[in-house]
Amino acid sequence: MANYQQLSLNHLSFTYQHDRNPVLDDLTVSVPLNRIIGIIGNHHAGKTTLCRVLAGIVPQIISGKLTGDCQIGDQSPVRDWPAYNQQTGFVLQDPHSQLSGLADTVADEIAFDLLNHGVKETDIQQRVTTVAAQLQLTAQLQQSPDSLSGGQLQRLAIATAIVTHPNVLILDDPTSEMDPQGRRDFFNWLKTVTHTTIVIVSNEIDELCETADELWILEKGHLVSHGTPLQVMNHLNPEWQVTTPMVYQLARLMNWPLAIKPTLFPVTLNQLRRCVNVNHSNQ
Amino acid sequence: MSIIQISDLRYQYPASDFQLSINQLSIADSLVAIVGQNGAGKSTLFKLLTGLIQPQKGEININQQNLARLTPEERLRTIGIIFQDPSSQLFNATVEKEVAWSLSQLESDAELIQATIKKALASVGLTKLKDQNPFDLSLPEKKLLTIATVLAINPQIYLFDEPMMSLDWPSQRLVTVLIQHLAQTGHQVIAITHDMDWVAATFPKMVALAAGNVVFEGVPTNFFSCPEPVKKAGLLPPRIMTIAQEVFNDHQVYLTPQDYAEKHLVH
Numbered sequence: 001m002a003n004y005q006q007l008s009l010n011h012l013s014f015t016y017q018h019d020r021n022p023v024l025d026d027l028t029v030s031v032p033l034n035r036i037i038g039i040i041g042n043h044h045a046g047k048t049t050l051c052r053v054l055a056g057i058v059p060q061i062i063s064g065k066l067t068g069d070c071q072i073g074d075q076s077p078v079r080d081w082p083a084y085n086q087q088t089g090f091v092l093q094d095p096h097s098q099l100s101g102l103a104d105t106v107a108d109e110i111a112f113d114l115l116n117h118g119v120k121e122t123d124i125q126q127r128v129t130t131v132a133a134q135l136q137l138t139a140q141l142q143q144s145p146d147s148l149s150g151g152q153l154q155r156l157a158i159a160t161a162i163v164t165h166p167n168v169l170i171l172d173d174p175t176s177e178m179d180p181q182g183r184r185d186f187f188n189w190l191k192t193v194t195h196t197t198i199v200i201v202s203n204e205i206d207e208l209c210e211t212a213d214e215l216w217i218l219e220k221g222h223l224v225s226h227g228t229p230l231q232v233m234n235h236l237n238p239e240w241q242v243t244t245p246m247v248y249q250l251a252r253l254m255n256w257p258l259a260i261k262p263t264l265f266p267v268t269l270n271q272l273r274r275c276v277n278v279n280h281s282n283q
Numbered sequence: 284m285s286i287i288q289i290s291d292l293r294y295q296y297p298a299s300d301f302q303l304s305i306n307q308l309s310i311a312d313s314l315v316a317i318v319g320q321n322g323a324g325k326s327t328l329f330k331l332l333t334g335l336i337q338p339q340k341g342e343i344n345i346n347q348q349n350l351a352r353l354t355p356e357e358r359l360r361t362i363g364i365i366f367q368d369p370s371s372q373l374f375n376a377t378v379e380k381e382v383a384w385s386l387s388q389l390e391s392d393a394e395l396i397q398a399t400i401k402k403a404l405a406s407v408g409l410t411k412l413k414d415q416n417p418f419d420l421s422l423p424e425k426k427l428l429t430i431a432t433v434l435a436i437n438p439q440i441y442l443f444d445e446p447m448m449s450l451d452w453p454s455q456r457l458v459t460v461l462i463q464h465l466a467q468t469g470h471q472v473i474a475i476t477h478d479m480d481w482v483a484a485t486f487p488k489m490v491a492l493a494a495g496n497v498v499f500e501g502v503p504t505n506f507f508s509c510p511e512p513v514k515k516a517g518l519l520p521p522r523i524m525t526i527a528q529e530v531f532n533d534h535q536v537y538l539t540p541q542d543y544a545e546k547h548l549v550h
Binding site: 041042043044093149150151173176177179180181184203206241242243246247249250253254269272273276 | 519
């Protein structure tokens, strides 16, 4: 009996049409809906391909052989496309390639999908204004998308993905071209998003540990680790060549383990705060 | 070791209010980071340093030679740039040909060219991919390839525009080691970066730009010790400082977790 309250992969494998080896190899995992799932791994790990599967791009648009299953809530991107597509937003690795190219202004670009969804004109205006404010694009609304910087383009791509209020949001390295402040603002915004299942690929390990409920590590197409950031970061295999958040590095150097579980070291500021308080009061 | 001297430099793009304006800047260290917000003028400075654009006023001297008077060949041997977006720099049919291209503008000895290509590809770990099309490579691999094309020329000065961007962790470590090695072997490395943790851990000297002007030049410890110029340049301090501030209300300068531990652990 399928569980409609989770995102689950069941022996999911995928091989691109002209490749011999699978890019994703037998992934099985499940997470309750409306969580933030961070995906990390080095290149050729399969992160982008997994995003494409979750977004339904693979195998609908880019073909190949998919086996096993992928289910998000009561729908599958494989079996229930295009209904699934209607409730899913995604941001590709390269923001330039996902804009319509038809809009003269940032406002029109954000409105593009709403028009396609048949939303009323007055509602469109209001939604565009709200989303632009959330992603700090208000000043750019009347500019051409071509005039934006890389970081602004990424924010525009995110705006176009969320303006339709999707239940599922797939973000493939959405902050790669943002400056540090832009990146911090993005992750702070991400924490405020509710009622949405978010899958985010990123190299920002510190921010992911602060934000994600669940971390998955992919290595050469295999899911080698999954769990809370605390569990995953405390049980790394050096062969995966994954970095750790700075909070964890500091806690290891200073020998500040968690008070409640002294075999584990903190990975978030709040965890660090708690264990430092305990360590200090014991001295 | 090279010395870059910039004096009275002005550059303005046509149809833009932005002006890069540097009165005096001397870059004489082997490892220098250039930091600043998007639009601060960092990439414009790099374009001026490579002669891709010409200043409207002022000049750039490298080892007391005016950059504008160097021949194309001299310029290639003096200064090499690794762009932020590797695709803008790649156009050959194979990885090997890509590395050979610029080199063959300077060298005619086929054996020397082959040996140099081999060495350059090995130092970025791309030997196995030498027959592939550059456009089939992953983004980190493309970036490493653009580094190899410049390594093959072996200029005195290397300009890296956001080298850490879109690299995975093993490639970041590789590039950091490579940059340190270049600096230790008599080259000058200047890198534009947004990554303050990387600056703090790797660069002894830095220059900060804001709105087309130099707002700081010196050692990172001094830059991060006063919040004003950091804020003015639109930057954040290294994460270890944020941790110390937020968890311990400690406002001292720390560059890395190791730096913090050294200052606090009683040996």
